[in-house]
Amino acid sequence: MSLRTEPPFRADHVGSLLRPPGLLAARDDHAQGRIDGAALAAAEDAAIRDVVAMQREAGLRSATDGEFRRTSWHMDFIYRLGGISPADDKIKVRFHNEAGDIEFSTAALRVHGKVRLDETIFADHFAFLRDTAGNGVTPKLTIPSPNMVHYRGGPASIDPEVYPDVEEFWSDLAAAYAEQVRRLGELGCRYLQLDDTSLAYLNDPAQRAMISERGDDAEHLHLRYIKQINAAIAERPEGMNVTTHMCRGNFRSSWTAEGGYDFVAEALFGELDVDGFFLEYDDARSGGFEPLRFVPPGKMVVLGLVTTKRGELESKDDLKRRIDEASRFVPLEQICLSPQCGFSSTVEGNVLTAEQQAAKLRLIAETAEEIWG
DSSP: OOOOOSSSOSBOOOSOOOOOHHHHHHHHHHHTTSSOHHHHHHHHHHHHHHHHHHHHHHTOSEEOOTTTTOSBTTHHHHTTSEEEEEEEEEEEEEEEETTEEEEEEEEEEEEEEEEEOSSOTTHHHHHHHHHHHOTTOEEOEEEEOTHHHHHHHOGGGBOTTTOSSHHHHHHHHHHHHHHHHHHHHHTTOOEEEEEESHHHHTTSHHHHHHHHHTTOOTTTHHHHHHHHHHHHHTTOOTTOEEEEEEOSOOBTTBBSOOOOSHHHHHHHHHHOOOSEEEEEOSSGGGOOSGGGGGOOTTOEEEEEEEOSSOOSOOOHHHHHHHHHHHTTTSOGGGEEEEESSOSOSBTTOOSSOHHHHHHHHHHHHHHHHHHHO
């Protein structure tokens, strides 16, 4: 097997990491007015330096900032797009786990003006990570895909007086993202990941029923979403590798949707113009590997076989067996290994310890080394 010198790497991870207690305390102090923004930024800087070192020591060749400056993986970005703001009403999402259900409530969004890019979002986040990563480690920035702007609220979130023709909304959204991608390239970003739950959720019949009820074409929405991502990255700078991560929800070790990738697979793998797909595959609710038969030559598949939802460590033998099973549908040369999702998609984090998190990342690096060298 050839050594991969560009992303995604044989051993990789999705992005978010557990916030350390000191950082959580600093965030609380800032929210309560006990420290100022400069003090909070200093605490974030220190925590990010430590977590980048942890990723290096685990044997990874890429590093994120753990999304330590964010409250959630997607809304911190989306609310900074021009023309979009939180709405007065709330969205309630039901998450599931082995013990039962939990409900997450958050502000809806409202498209109240023309969608545009008023600033390079997360420019300072990336610049700090870039300068911290050091030699031999590729800094990776994660942002929500453009689809998350639409999937969160649907047609009702878009002011018809602003966008009487919804095609103009899609065009403006793509242009804003394309400009964001261009500016990130100027900052030196060579590894960009578009996080997307929508393309995984749409495999779940219950989610498609919800989409239909709100007035969208649930049977074809994934085609629109693929088109939107392609428009956003069509002019990406030379040398920038773009991946997408698709999961079925991740909040305090719980999930929202179920179902394999079968419904979207042929269009997703055949038409989405990314360099690699991070796919959730940690348990039976993610389905089988058969949809990977649609992955074309040259595209990488990053198998999320290591769960972030529990602390128990997987065995290398089991991981190798599952990778062997997947290689029946896509060549081993096109496979990489990662956790199935982030460890802390929201500031609350999943139910495991920092030591368990690091052990899982080391396991991924060691397993990948034994398989691919």
